[in-house]
Amino acid sequence: MSTKKHKFTLKDKFYMEIALDMTRSRHGLTGSNPSVGCVIVKNDKIISIGQTSFNGRPHAESNAINNSFEDLKGSKMYVTLEPCCHHGLTPPCTDLIIKSKISEVIYSVTDIDKRVSNKSFKILNSKKIIVKKGLLKKKIERFYHPYFFNRKKKLPYVTGKIAISKNNIIYSKYQKKITKIIQKNFKINNFKCFLSISDEKNYSIAFTIIQTS
Numbered sequence: 001m002s003t004k005k006h007k008f009t010l011k012d013k014f015y016m017e018i019a020l021d022m023t024r025s026r027h028g029l030t031g032s033n034p035s036v037g038c039v040i041v042k043n044d045k046i047i048s049i050g051q052t053s054f055n056g057r058p059h060a061e062s063n064a065i066n067n068s069f070e071d072l073k074g075s076k077m078y079v080t081l082e083p084c085c086h087h088g089l090t091p092p093c094t095d096l097i098i099k100s101k102i103s104e105v106i107y108s109v110t111d112i113d114k115r116v117s118n119k120s121f122k123i124l125n126s127k128k129i130i131v132k133k134g135l136l137k138k139k140i141e142r143f144y145h146p147y148f149f150n151r152k153k154k155l156p157y158v159t160g161k162i163a164i165s166k167n168n169i170i171y172s173k174y175q176k177k178i179t180k181i182i183q184k185n186f187k188i189n190n191f192k193c194f195l196s197i198s199d200e201k202n203y204s205i206a207f208t209i210i211q212t213s
């Protein structure tokens with residue numbers, strides 16, 4: 001496995017942006033699997049694209065490989081997340097990549113899934129496929145934040161918007177306070193924040209109220 005930083009061209013960035021756009025367009029529609037986008041390029045021409053299917057299978061790489069009408073030998077694959085290498089309900093994408101004779105794989109973010117994490121890099125590399133990672137990493141890591149959160153904490157990642165009173169409290173219909181501020185005036189990315197909870201005993205629900213003004 002290589003830990004060195006790989007270098008990328010403007011064209012590489014362009015193709016990865018397309019993969020990211022496809023990933024975003026299927027966000028939340030891929031079941032428990034993360035949404036992934038994949039672009040295959042040969043002689044500077046996009047010859048195939050693929051997204052994670054609805055409900056998670058088949059994977060983006062598999063769809064891109066199967067969608068192609070052209071010979072994939074010597075082509076370059078751009079994919080937002082490290083391809084899988086484990087046998088699940090579908091065969092490993094690394095097997096398909098090797099079989100199709102794709103010569104280079106560029107992925108952005110290393111998968112947090114222990115069955116995959118950096119293993120696919122080694123597998124593909126051992127088959128003389130050029131493998132690079134880290135392209136648009138910050139941007140794509142931001143996109144996968146809910147997926148990483150879910151895998152690490154085994155909890156769903158929920159975002160919400162709530163209305164609060166001027167004093168940063170949430171009231172019920174009957175004017176009863178249903179939250180209590182436990183921490184005020186701390187900052188996240190320069191936004192003024194308040195942390196309030198709805199259940200003091202169990203701390204079962206916590207809200208971070210962010211004020212933008």
Ligand SMILES: [Zn+2]
Pocket residue numbers: 059060061083084085092093094
């Ligand atoms: Zn896969």
